[in-house]
Amino acid sequence: MSFILETQDLRHDFKGMKVIRGVDLQIRQGERHAIIGPNGAGKTTLFNLVTGMYRPRHGHILFKGQDVTKLKPYKRNRLGMGRSFQITSLFEHQTVFEHLRLGILSRMGVRYNFFKPMTMVKGLTEEVDAMLARVNLSEYRDQWASLLSYGKSRALEMTLTMATNPDLVLLDEPCAGMSAEETRNAVGLIRELTTGKSMIIVEHDMDVVFSLADRVTVLHYGKILACDTPSEIQKNKDVKDAYLGHGMKKQ
Ligand SMILES: Nc1ncnc2c1ncn2[C@@H]1O[C@H](COP(=O)(O)OP(=O)(O)OP(=O)(O)O)[C@@H](O)[C@H]1O
Ligand SMILES: [Mg+2]
Known part of the structure; x- marks a missing residue:
């Protein structure tokens, strides 16, 4: 199994507030991977670490097998990492x-x-x-x-x-604020443009997540709660519990 992206025990905090608490993420070559989780779970922070906007306090980021933990964003971009x-x-x-x-x-x-x-x-x-x-x-x-x-x-x-x-695309809430029709069009466009590529998408709209993703990672308080196929994630009791009061629906 070859991974286009791996994070190893990634940790980050803001002034001592632990936001990413040991994340081991493995993104397969060619997969569409969704990251979901309640507000404040650390999803955008994780993107910022992966793309190089922030330097993690601890851990490593491997892109195409190369340690990019200390590389500037534009260098990661040149290696084939794109973000919207x-x-x-x-x-x-x-x-x-x-x-x-x-x-x-x-x-x-x-x-x-x-x-x-x-x-x-x-x-x-x-x-x-x-x-x-x-x-x-x-x-x-x-x-x-x-x-x-x-x-x-x-x-x-x-x-x-x-x-x-890019070979790997990171999209943070690409459908936020869109109407139902705009969302449908956006999903079609994302599918079309990411064919043959790897993608990580953060999205609150579960219809979007479950129609696009090959696998889903659930982030909860800066840790991975589950990582599985969409159907397994929907059945997962821990995931349901984490979403209690949030609802796995549109927010
Ligand atoms: N630059 C920052 N400085 C201080 N705290 C921050 C910063 N960025 C994020 N945080 C805090 O870190 C936590 C995680 O934020 P993050 O934006 O990564 O969550 P998220 O999962 O993307 O949430 P949402 O679903 O609302 O977009 C939150 O408590 C947030 O307030
Ligand atoms: Mg966010």
């Missing part, structure tokens, strides 16, 4: 097309350069257009990215994350 990021005001005055083009350029390692005509990068326009078509955003190609609906802007964000062609 919010569209920032920096990109406010860019069209959907321009926004995605920037993402693809960064994948190619070309820094955005005002003095270098974009048309010099051969095949780029075609690649951006193909990607827009793949994610059903072609009709918004020449609109300002900042004017997209919430669901569409999250779709663009997701597409941008995938534009760097």
